[in-house]
Each structure stands twice: as C-alpha cells, then as structure tokens.
Amino acid sequence: DAGVTQSPTHLIKTRGQHVTLRCSPISGHKSVSWYQQVLGQGPQFIFQYYEKEERGRGNFPDRFSARQFPNYSSELNVNALLLGDSALYLCASSLEVRGGGYTFGSGTRLTVV
C-alpha cells in the first residue's frame, strides 16, 4: 500500500517567489495536516483539513495557505518566500480528524536562497 506521498522531494526557490507543495494521503484517509520542521526542531503545526474544510490553523502568517481537493489530496502554498521559510515541510494523513493515528510523508525539503 502506498503511504503518504509528497512532491517534490526537494526544491530551491529565491526570496520573494511563490511555492506550491503537494500531498497525496493514504487511500481512505480524509484528513490532511501540514507541518513545518526547521532543522533541529520538532514539527510545527500549520494547517489541518478534513473533507475539504479547514479544521485548524497554526501560528503562521497569511503568506501560508492550503486547500484540500475532492480526492482528499492537498496543496500548501507559500507566497513571498523568506529565507526563514527554509525547512522540511511534512504532510500527515489520518482517517478522520479525531483519533490520532497520523501517518507522515517523507516531506519536501524547501531551501530559500
């Protein structure tokens, strides 16, 4: 069975640019969450979506946005990139919002230069 799939795996962008990261959840999972992991730190919660609706938002600026599609895949968009946005961006899927059981993908490594 395929796990959580994220693309691309690596990305280099210039300050001020825009980036779109993609996530395909495990088949049957309806909830997708996004996390930012800066080197040497724990993952920080950005967004959670369930059935295409935003169910939670972390303490991130409005430059960060996301959406979930009818097939439950998701996109994370970041506008006006800053050097500080360089991080590993993780997507996690779960069957539902409740119950835990989050499965993480391997992430997208974003470098902003």
Place this chain on the structure above:
Amino acid sequence: QQQVKQSPQSLIVQKGGIPIINCAYENTAFDYFPWYQQFPGKGPALLIAIRPDVSEKKEGRFTISFNKSAKQFSLHIMDSQPGDSATYFCAASGYSGNTPLVFGKGTRLSVIA
C-alpha cells in the same frame, strides 16, 4: 509558548541500555500522547501512543509511562540497539480532534555498540 516540553535534548547510551526520554504538557485538553521516531531524511514514524485512562503501555521494546496528575509522560526503550539511533519526538493532541497534534523539540538518541 511551548505546549510540550521534552528532555533531554540528546542522549548517548550503550547497546543494551535503557534510554528514558521525558515530556511534560500544560494543556489539559490533550488526551492522546504519541511518540514518533525520525531518521535523517525521513518523516516521523509513529512508535507507540497512550491515552490518559492507562498509566503504562508496552509495545515490543518500547514502553510509555504516563502520570496524569503531574502531566508528564516518558518513553523507555528496552535493550536498545544501534538501529534505534534516531531522533525521538513526543507529541500531544485532543483525541476528539479539537486540538491539533503538537510536538516536543526532540531528543537525539545515539546507541553505541
């Protein structure tokens, strides 16, 4: 505001030793406490999780101890092996989905032969 505090930051043990990683939380809305293991270049992988209705849970060589009154929980790794060398994260969330998954800062474990 760090909702889950994890210690120590790093840990070195001999093969066969029992590393112990501790976490403390503040938000009483948390009622689901998982531990994740992360290898370099990979996303976090769920190891074991506990809910507040029990004080201890074992799965293979991994044991969680939970103290609800102190709002603390810990991970014990029995008979540790070099392959256990990784970064370990404690986390907490609301099982009903009302509170997203938040992580500690991580513990880098090295098991030396």
